[in-house]
Amino acid sequence: xxxxxxxxxxxxxxxxxxxxxxxxxxxxxxxxxxxxxxxxxxxxxxxxxxxxxxxxxxxxxxxxxxxxxxxxxxxxxxxxxxxxxxxxxxxxxxxxxxxxxxxxxxxxxxxxxxxxxxxxxxxx
Amino acid sequence: xxxxxxxxxxxxxxxxxxxxxxxxxxxxxxxxxxxxxxxxxxxxxxxxxxxxxxxxxxxxxxxxxxxxxxxxxxxxxxxxxxxxxxxxxxxxxxxxxxxxxxxxxxx
Numbered sequence: 217x218x219x220x221x222x223x224x225x226x227x228x229x230x231x232x233x234x235x236x237x238x239x240x241x242x243x244x245x246x247x248x249x250x251x252x253x254x255x256x257x258x259x260x261x262x263x264x265x266x267x268x269x270x271x272x273x274x275x276x277x278x279x280x281x282x283x284x285x286x287x288x289x290x291x292x293x294x295x296x297x298x299x300x301x302x303x304x305x306x307x308x309x310x311x312x313x314x315x316x317x318x319x320x321x322x323x324x325x326x327x328x329x330x331x332x333x334x335x336x337x338x339x340x
Numbered sequence: 341x342x343x344x345x346x347x348x349x350x351x352x353x354x355x356x357x358x359x360x361x362x363x364x365x366x367x368x369x370x371x372x373x374x375x376x377x378x379x380x381x382x383x384x385x386x387x388x389x390x391x392x393x394x395x396x397x398x399x400x401x402x403x404x405x406x407x408x409x410x411x412x413x414x415x416x417x418x419x420x421x422x423x424x425x426x427x428x429x430x431x432x433x434x435x436x437x438x439x440x441x442x443x444x445x446x447x
Binding site for chain 1: 370372374376378381382383384385386389390395427429431435436437438439440441
């Protein structure tokens with residue numbers, strides 16, 4: 217059974233860059249998309265983006281050029297970097313696995329594995 | 341971006357009750373609609389994908405329906421572990437977006 221575990225700093229200063237890592241256990245990165253979602257009281261659940269195990273990424277335009285994702289297949293990990301932080305980036309950050317299935321002429325995408333989430337506070 | 345509006349925002353129910361949550365999309369999304377259950381401190385669960393397909397291992401008391409812009413999640417007989425917040429999410433086009441959530445509380 218695949219499990220995801222987020223790791224990273226719980227407190228980051230404004231204007232700095234957040235770096236989070238997600239470790240995948242019980243399976244490999246191969247053939248899946250791996251993503252990040254955050255949850256905050258004011259914004260609900262926000263999809264940040266995802267990255268294919270081969271390295272191509274798709275980001276939510278709302279995050280403009282602030283976000284970078286990467287994968288490390290040798291360590292079975294993937295990462296998120298979010299720059300120019302403000303208090304609005306304070307949230308619970310989840311790493312997730314996107315499951316893509318081709319069926320009946322369409323690609324079906326759903327999130328079938330979630331981490332428990334890690335709380336990030338942006339404050340000086 | 342495609343907007344998803346859930347109703348109600350919250351509801352109170354008892355164990356054994358039938359519960360229905362709706363999700364409306366701002367444009368047609370075919371059946372590219374998924375449902376999740378989130379409980380504080382626990383790993384979120386995928387319940388339904390493709391609007392009506394039950395994820396493996398999810399109890400049959402959960403049922404999803406709908407297409408186009410209007411969707412429904414029904415829990416036929418509420419169990420103690422179902423007191424949680426439920427979210428719909430679209431995977432039709434553009435950035436993936438979620439509804440604002442429906443909190444199911446104990447009456």
